Amino acid sequence: MSKLLLKGGRVVDPAQGIDQTADLMIDDGLISGIGSDLDANGADVLDVSGCVVAPGFIDMHVHLREPGQEHKETIKTGTAAAAAGGFTGVACMPNTSPVNDHRAVTELIIERADEAGTVPVYPIGCVSVGQQGEALAEIGELVDGGCVAVSDDGYPVATAELMRRALEYTRMFDIPVIEHCEDLSLTGTAPMNEGRVSTALGFKGHPAAAEDIIVARDLVLAELTGGSLHCAHISSAGALRMIRDAKARGINVTCEVTPHHFVLTDEEVRSFDTNTKTNPPLRSQAHVDALIEALADGTVDAIVTDHAPHHADEKALEFDLAPFGIVGLETAVPLACDRLLHRGHVTLQRLVELLSVNPARILRLDAGDLSEGAVGNVTVLDLERTATVDAAAFASKSRNTPFDGWELKGWPVFTIVAGEVVWKAPG
């Protein structure tokens, strides 16, 4: 029976309405109590005074690349990166090779994650067979194998008919359909946002309208079916307006945003740095402002990384030819602390909802709270710690970040999974 006592931290647990200096005890992997001056009683003691003790953070949108693209990332390196970023769990997208449209792939992912033994991995299955947008994948089998949601991420669910059936069918299993909102006929080969920067640089532009159109379609279908819709990596002010309105009308919709979309604008692309190439693309300041407003007012449910590792060789190409994607697991929490919390856009309680409570709720996980008997997953933050992003030191196999060298304030210091410290900050 291992016991761990976190001593003297600021315990923030929105689920129980707790925000107070207290000790937290984890006994045999489960939370056994919160209180002042708890007796160690043989437990290992971690002094976390001056730090925040929060329910473990969950990144509900990552690409672990295994099986099939292990030169970019593996489940082992990806989960190590998650732990190093303060995440106690990740949900991985199905666009691997082969794609996760079959129970065997789901089970392989879970098995490899168990072998790595760092943080739990929650697989997301495909909506359609082969992500081809034609026939529904065996969603019942996928759920039985351990999938927590379905998505054709990388592409939108191809047709309104398929999306309707997916939203209806998943009601049986009470899982969300996660949508990559992009009207491909409007974006084509566009490598960046459409706006004054694409005009200046001569790139084909990806208009925010491409996102808005699929969000609009899917909100109509969510209302029609009563299915559970989750809109991935929202980047557009228009999409947020529609989602805010839909929530007010009681439609079953949630959404997520990434740090790179609420921190960076398309002005970054002027450097032609392919680490700024992502899909959806970095947008203009007006969209960034709308994202921050929606993060604060509750329209946005979750912060996710869309961790998308790529090998350096793949990114060392002309901007048009380089693949889309940014790694995010090891920068998301400090970016959220520095840019949202310390700048006063969100409260600490709201930040914990965005990174833990809500992802757990959306994926129906037994996580995201510190109540007695809950799994002892905890993220410990030092909000005053200032450090510089060092991509060369990432646990991830890939280094494709536009944030290398950034000095940020507010970092994770301990990542605790089922009462075990799986990562602690160096130094």
Next chain:
Amino acid sequence: MPKTKEAEAGPAAPGDAGDLILPVDQQAASLKSKDLLGIEYLDADEIQLILDTAHHFKEISQRPIKKVPTLRGKSVINLFFEPSTRTRTSFEIAAKRLSADTQTISASTSSMVKGETLIDTARNIEAMYPDLLIIRHAFPGAAHMLARTCSAAVINAGDGAHEHPTQALLDALTIRDHKGSIEGLRVVICGDIAHSRVARSNIHCLRKLGATVVVAAPPTLMPCDVEALGVEAFDRLEPALEGADVVMTLRIQLERGGKLSFPSTREYFNLFGLSRDKLALAKDDVIVMHPGPMNRGVEIASDVADGPASVILEQVSNGLAVRMAVLYLLAGVGAAKKNVETAA
């Protein structure tokens, strides 16, 4: 021409200045960057320096023996990853008239067809110690990538729809020849603005030199937020042409997509083709320009292209002088920079 003392002493004059006849101030002046990647990155003084230098180079091409030893011993490599006749030939001739050694590599004969990346191609060429690299590429930023990888001076000869700086410089030289100065002129650029690197470089160049720039295109061929480039935008040609000193028409780039941009070339010509009737709306002394290649009867009527207002072939001649000037100015800067790096 007698060799001048200034020419010998000029630090920016590479190698033997031969019978160059540049004024003293230009011998000493140079461009700030080792590369010419776009007009956006130049200031007005640098643009004027290139134009003044080009003006002096024009005369060489009219001599019976069209060659000076200015860049003797310098090595110029043309990397053309996209089809080009005019620009490639112009750079080759410009380099040869300055006595540089030139080598042209085109996409179909390069290792790119064997799967080599642009960066690896650049590194291999760099290992042969070229002094100047000229690159034409289908994608924006390709020249920047080369410039970051190589210590040789890089000249952007067109990167996708981004920039084509020597085209804008030769256009500015042509306008200056006819109008004396560019300051205060009203210049209309019309046609496929969305896909045009020529438009972008010209907008930067003409605005830096004090012109008012007007763009006219169907909304389907006008890039988003074009006003942010500092231009006035029109979706019909006629009102744009009123009071124009210069009209530049652009080729419709069907190969860059946009099949839905207009229904037919016939309708395009009716709405946006530069005809004599439409040109009459401009000033009496208007000049008509086109960067080529030209589609007669699509963006321009033949009687305008070949008419008295047309300066289209002068643009081509000036292209040679501008490219000689750019090669000359950058060969000097590149050598100086390398020396500094070696010493450091």
